[in-house]
Amino acid sequence: MNVLAWAGSAIASGIRDVGRSAISVLEELGALTILSGRIFRSFIPPTLDGRETWRAFYKVGVKSYAIVVMTAMFTGAIMVIQAGQFVAKASATSFVGWAAGFAVLAEIGPVLIGLMFSGRVGANNTAELGTMVVTEQVDALRALAIEPMHYLVAPRVLAMVVMLFLLTALGDLFALLGGAITSELLLDVPMRVFIQQVVDANLVDEYLLGLVKGSVFGLSIAIVSCHFGLTVSGGAVGVGRAVNNAVVVAAIGIFVTDLAVGLTWNFL
Amino acid sequence: MISFQNIVKAFGPHKVLDDVSLTVPKGQILFIIGTSGAGKSVLVKHLVGLIRPDAGRIYLDDVEVTSLSEMALYPVRKRCAMVFQHSTLFDSMTLLENVALPLRKHKGLSTKQAGVDAMRRLEQVGMAEESGQFPADIGDGLRKRVAIARALTLDPEYVIFDEPTTGLDPMAAESVDSLIRELSDRFQVTSIVVSHDLRSIFKVADRIAMLYQGKVLLDGSPADFRATTDPVVRQFIEGRPEGPMVFPRKS
Numbered sequence: 249m250n251v252l253a254w255a256g257s258a259i260a261s262g263i264r265d266v267g268r269s270a271i272s273v274l275e276e277l278g279a280l281t282i283l284s285g286r287i288f289r290s291f292i293p294p295t296l297d298g299r300e301t302w303r304a305f306y307k308v309g310v311k312s313y314a315i316v317v318m319t320a321m322f323t324g325a326i327m328v329i330q331a332g333q334f335v336a337k338a339s340a341t342s343f344v345g346w347a348a349g350f351a352v353l354a355e356i357g358p359v360l361i362g363l364m365f366s367g368r369v370g371a372n373n374t375a376e377l378g379t380m381v382v383t384e385q386v387d388a389l390r391a392l393a394i395e396p397m398h399y400l401v402a403p404r405v406l407a408m409v410v411m412l413f414l415l416t417a418l419g420d421l422f423a424l425l426g427g428a429i430t431s432e433l434l435l436d437v438p439m440r441v442f443i444q445q446v447v448d449a450n451l452v453d454e455y456l457l458g459l460v461k462g463s464v465f466g467l468s469i470a471i472v473s474c475h476f477g478l479t480v481s482g483g484a485v486g487v488g489r490a491v492n493n494a495v496v497v498a499a500i501g502i503f504v505t506d507l508a509v510g511l512t513w514n515f516l
Numbered sequence: 517m518i519s520f521q522n523i524v525k526a527f528g529p530h531k532v533l534d535d536v537s538l539t540v541p542k543g544q545i546l547f548i549i550g551t552s553g554a555g556k557s558v559l560v561k562h563l564v565g566l567i568r569p570d571a572g573r574i575y576l577d578d579v580e581v582t583s584l585s586e587m588a589l590y591p592v593r594k595r596c597a598m599v600f601q602h603s604t605l606f607d608s609m610t611l612l613e614n615v616a617l618p619l620r621k622h623k624g625l626s627t628k629q630a631g632v633d634a635m636r637r638l639e640q641v642g643m644a645e646e647s648g649q650f651p652a653d654i655g656d657g658l659r660k661r662v663a664i665a666r667a668l669t670l671d672p673e674y675v676i677f678d679e680p681t682t683g684l685d686p687m688a689a690e691s692v693d694s695l696i697r698e699l700s701d702r703f704q705v706t707s708i709v710v711s712h713d714l715r716s717i718f719k720v721a722d723r724i725a726m727l728y729q730g731k732v733l734l735d736g737s738p739a740d741f742r743a744t745t746d747p748v749v750r751q752f753i754e755g756r757p758e759g760p761m762v763f764p765r766k767s
Contacts (some may be wrong), residue, residue: 299620299627303608379607387566388604391597392618392666393590399621 276475276497283475287405290397296406297399304407308369312415319364320357320419324426327351332435341437345445348427353420354454359506361419362465365412366498370473373404374494377477378487386478401474408470409463416462420455461509468501517541518563518674518706523572525558532558533569534730540723543704545696547717549752550727551763556710557601559727560676563708564596565589576674594622597672601679601710603663605651611638611662612647618669637665642691656683664695675699677709681716689713693720714753718742726752729762 331347377400380386389396424446431437476494480486518540525533532555540546548556561567562574565581574581576592584592605614615634619625625633638644641661651659660680667675677696681689693716699705700722711717717724718738725735726749734741734749741753751759 297621376608383607384600384602384604385606387561388598388600388606390566390586391564391593391600392621393593393670394617394621395587395590 279479280471280475283478284471286397287401287471287474290395290402291406295398296403300399301403301406304403305411307372308404308407309411309414312365312369312411313418315364315368316361316415316419317422319360320421320423321426321429323356323360323419324348324352324423324428325430327356327423328427328430329434332431336435341435342445344431344435344437345427345442346449346451348431349424349446349449349451350454352423352427353451353458355458355506355510357420357423358416358458358461358465359502361416362412362462362469362502363499365408365415365465366469366473366502367495369408370469370498371491371495373408373470373473374477374491375487377474378480378490381478381480382483382487396478401478404474405467405470408473409466412466412469413459413463416459420458457509457513460513461506464505464509465502468505469498472498472501517575517577518708519575520559520562521573521575523559523562523574524570525555525562525567526570531730533727536572536727536730536732538725538732538735540706540708542706543700545700545707545709545720545722547709547711547721547724548727549711549717549724551752551761552712553763554727555730556727557678560598560678560708560710563674563676564593564598566598594670595672596674596676597667597670598676599660599663599667599678599680601682603651603656603659605659605662605666607651610648610650611643611654614651614662615666615669618666622670634665634669637669638662641665641695657685657688660684660692661688664692668699671703672705674706674708677707677711679710679712681711681713689716692716696720714755 327348328344331344331351332341335341335344335347377386380400386396386400389399424443428439428442431442432439473494476490476497480490482489518538520536520538523533523536524531536555536559538546538548548559550556558567562569563576563581565584565586569582572582576596579592581589581592605611606617609617612631612634615637616625616627616630619630619633620627623630623633635644635647638647641664643658643661643665646654646658651662654662660683664677664680675696680692680696684692696707696709697720700707709716709720718741721738723735723737724741726733726741728748734744734746736744741749744750747760751761
């Protein structure tokens with residue numbers, strides 16, 4: 249009887265925990281949806297602050313391209329190494345450019361660049377906005393009759409969408425370069441041949457798909473990082489917690505939107 | 517004129533303001549005093565809509581502030597500036613850019629014009645030489661001076677000072693006191709000053725209101741405060757740790 253009571257209590261407790269978690273997730277989704285609406289509304293009419301927008305583009309783009317290029321080159325190299333094992337066994341090295349190019353442009357490149365971007369730019373954005381909230385700088389903006397959504401959030405969102413698009417475009421090219429170098433060094437496939445294979449494979453659709461994904465990932469990272477930054481409470485500990493949550497949720501967002509964009513692209 | 521009418525505000529189970537009513541006539545300097553956690557900052561933040569009351573109304577002249585949306589509050593905030601307790605300068609901007617920001621956004625000045633005007637205002641608070649520095653590079657007292665310069669850029673009719681002399685050396689505190697007095701005497705600016713600084717309070721205030729346990733314990737002139745026999749008020753203005761006063765954390 250005692251065992252049954254204990255089991256019943258444990259099950260009830262488990263159900264309660266699942267319910268609480270579900271409510272918490274739904275609350276976050278609701279808050280993200282409301283913030284998205286406010287962000288889109290802040291672009292109508294477009295009243296972005298020129299200085300703040302320039303600063304956002306500089307921080308998001310110029311300061312990120314080196315790390316994106318490095319990530320992309322290693323991504324291309326890894327894809328060639330992975331693809332190389334199979335094409336070498338099948339004596340089909342003429343497919344290595346196609347295989348690596350397809351995987352890099354459509355999938356691995358945008359996802360890994362997005363994750364790197366989230367870790368660098370998204371986390372930084374959450375920390376900066378969160379610190380502004382706990383030090384009352386956001387309230388100070390409101391007290392100066394300056395709308396934080398227009399002044400702080402909209403430029404960052406625009407910068408993240410545009411710059412992740414451009415960084416993906418750039419990163420894809422460097423990923424192919426990394427793949428070409430690796431194929432020459434490890435597979436004895438000359439770089440010129442590798443590049444010709446990529447060109448012959450006509451991967452324009454895959455490249456465009458990757459760019460669309462980059463933009464969508466940028467939007468997703470921007471909304472998530474702004475949401476967690478603007479809702480910080482609890483001082484420095486709260487900022488740390490918000491950054492942690494932002495990185496985790498943004499990573500989940502990248503995989504979810506990757507699936508959604510992939511399915512939609514195939515459907516269209 | 518500013519009028520707080522029956523303001524009630526609670527955070528969770530803790531009622532910070534309990535039926536607080538105060539009126540500040542045009543050009544007057546009202547000091548709000550009380551222990552830490554008495555709700556002084558909470559009360560003044562209601563005036564510019566940074567906090568919404570659970571009950572009660574606030575009027576700024578004929579405008580009922582409490583019923584306004586966030587966007588509708590912006591004209592009110594241009595008329596009623598606020599200097600925050602911790603200065604709250606923007607970390608990513610130089611001191612000059614901090615002061616120039618409201619000029620760029622609300623007076624339609626170009627970046628260059630706003631910079632010239634901002635420099636003039638920094639000169640007025642003795643901070644022109646540091647104009648290119650960032651807030652993190654200077655001390656609390658200097659930050660507070662810049663925060664005051666920034667708050668006054670839109671030539672407000674009302675100014676809220678939240679502990680403006682806390683952390684300042686006596687000379688800097690004296691200059692802030694003179695500035696508050698001058699704003700009232702020369703420009704008829706109405707000021708609400710949250711302060712613990714007894715020296716400033718009795719030197720600058722036209723009127724003092726003491727908040728205690730969520731209510732206005734005493735509202736009167738500096739002379740009324742000096743003459744009062746209320747044991748709690750006396751304990752506060754004499755700065756005695758022993759006495760009948762119940763501190764918020766113990767309540």
